[in-house]
Amino acid sequence: xxxxxxxxxxxxxxxxxxxxxxxxxxxxxxxxxxxxxxxxxxxxxxxxxxxxxxxxxxxxxxxxxxxxxxxxxxxxxxxxxxxxxxxxxxxxxxxxxxxxxxxxxxxxxxxxxxxxxxxxxxxxxxxxxxxxxxxxxxxxxxxxxxxxxxxxxxxxxxxxxxxxxxxxxxxxxxxxxxxxxxxxxxxxxxxxxxxxxxxxxxxxxxxxxxxxxxxxxxxxxxxxxxxxxxxxxxxxxxxxxxxxxxxxxxxxxxxxxxxxxxxxxxxxxxxxxxxxxxxxxxxxxxxxxxxxxxxxxxxxxxxxxxxxxxxxxxxxxxxxxxxxxxxxxxxxxxxxxxxxxxxxxxxxxxxxxxxxxxxxxxxxxxxxxxxxxxxxxxxxxxxxxxxxxxxxxxx
Numbered sequence: 181x182x183x184x185x186x187x188x189x190x191x192x193x194x195x196x197x198x199x200x201x202x203x204x205x206x207x208x209x210x211x212x213x214x215x216x217x218x219x220x221x222x223x224x225x226x227x228x229x230x231x232x233x234x235x236x237x238x239x240x241x242x243x244x245x246x247x248x249x250x251x252x253x254x255x256x257x258x259x260x261x262x263x264x265x266x267x268x269x270x271x272x273x274x275x276x277x278x279x280x281x282x283x284x285x286x287x288x289x290x291x292x293x294x295x296x297x298x299x300x301x302x303x304x305x306x307x308x309x310x311x312x313x314x315x316x317x318x319x320x321x322x323x324x325x326x327x328x329x330x331x332x333x334x335x336x337x338x339x340x341x342x343x344x345x346x347x348x349x350x351x352x353x354x355x356x357x358x359x360x361x362x363x364x365x366x367x368x369x370x371x372x373x374x375x376x377x378x379x380x381x382x383x384x385x386x387x388x389x390x391x392x393x394x395x396x397x398x399x400x401x402x403x404x405x406x407x408x409x410x411x412x413x414x415x416x417x418x419x420x421x422x423x424x425x426x427x428x429x430x431x432x433x434x435x436x437x438x439x440x441x442x443x444x445x446x447x448x449x450x451x452x453x454x455x456x457x458x459x460x461x462x463x464x465x466x467x468x469x470x471x472x473x474x475x476x477x478x479x480x481x482x483x484x485x486x487x488x489x490x491x492x493x494x495x496x497x498x499x500x501x502x503x504x505x506x507x508x509x510x511x512x513x514x515x516x517x518x519x520x521x522x523x524x525x526x527x528x529x530x531x532x533x534x535x536x537x538x539x540x541x542x543x544x545x546x547x548x549x550x551x552x553x554x555x556x557x558x559x560x561x562x563x564x565x566x567x568x569x570x571x572x573x574x575x
Contacts, residue, residue: 182463183231184388185288185311188560190234194567196284198239199276201268202246203231242275259341265292266343266350273297281306286567291351298357309567310354311362312382314484315371315504317348320416323481323504323520327415334447335415352377362566364485365506383566386508388559389490391551392467405433405534408473408497409455410466410488411480414442418479418502419451424523425477425530426454432534435477438469470495474540475533480505481520494551498543500529508554514546 189195231239245268253264273296281287286307287297291314298308314320321344328337355361355377363369363384373379407426411417417439426435435455441448451457461469470476476492478501485506492499493508499515501507511517518525533540 184556187233188563196282198234200241202243203241245271259343262341262343262347269293270296295350295354308358309360310358312368315368315482316375317351318375319371320482324415331420334443367504367506368484385562385566387485387487388554388556390556391494406472406474407433407435407477408469409477410438412439412442413437416482421479421523423451425526428527473497478505490554493547496544496548498547514543514550
């Protein structure tokens with residue numbers, strides 16, 4: 181989904197300009213790619229930030245602002261990420277307003293990043309569209325408060341984040357200003373409803389991903405089962421439940437966990453006793469893990485619509501996840517939907533796939549078929565339909 185929206189708009193002849201915080205300059209890319217082979221993961225991840233299919237003269241990046249944002253979000257202080265998000269959103273909006281909207285009659289922004297731009301749009305008669313990329317902060321905090329009580333010392337307590345209330349307020353002001361709120365899943369729309377938001381302006385548009393050029397032929401009849409978990413490693417993604425499942429299945433399955441650490445060294449050490457922690461894996465390299473895996477697991481508590489689930493399906497992996505992932509996985513067909521915080525259910529579903537190779541084979545085939553409905557091309561069609569909906573609504 182990296183820069184998928186502006187690429188879709190460009191193909192449809194609808195893109196006036198892409199404003200972004202930072203992206204890798206194309207003219208330096210060959211040199212940077214060579215340096216990245218020996219460089220840190222952060223450099224390789226930055227090189228993935230290249231808007232493809234978009235003319236260079238339509239891209240404006242505020243690189244100095246972007247670098248300052250990443251410095252702020254990585255500060256070792258309570259609420260650093262929330263504080264950085266509260267800082268960068270207005271900064272980006274004011275820079276865009278100063279540069280101007282050109283001939284654009286619509287703005288598209290993401291939650292937390294677009295309030296001032298949408299307010300400007302309301303004044304100047306420009307339509308305002310935003311995407312709520314995850315369930316509202318209020319919902320996320322309610323879910324994670326329970327986790328912090330259950331698993332102390334796994335993360336820095338969110339109660340010490342003094343900026344969450346301000347971020348939640350900003351989010352709600354954005355909803356009030358938007359003409360259309362795109363949601364990746366019903367879970368997100370339900371969260372907006374529960375938070376008192378304008379659900380009548382919400383439009384659910386499931387995502388899509390670029391399918392791999394080819395998928396490895398899979399035959400999972402040999403043990404142990406390979407289980408992949410990908411995404412940031414923390415309480416929101418259900419790391420304690422991955423640990424519990426790995427403990428119970430130590431003789432039947434091996435677990436690889438790919439993602440940046442949002443947990444303390446204490447929690448990392450506990451996890452390492454039962455799973456392989458890979459750390460952050462650049463997008464250009466994650467395909468190796470999908471090819472290694474037999475099953476994808478994401479016992480998340482709160483998402484928008486987790487793109488890793490779409491990616492796993494495209495590699496023919498049965499997916500085990502929760503309703504809160506906002507996924508398109510069909511329970512019992514191409515994977516399993518298990519309740520949040522239910523390690524026993526995770527173990528049960530993995531054991532079914534361990535014990536029944538034919539079941540795994542069927543689910544793997546179903547996963548590939550399902551993924552054909554959720555390509556970037558199909559996402560583009562759904563996205564453009566949503567734009568037409570707001571255009572019709574405005575007439």
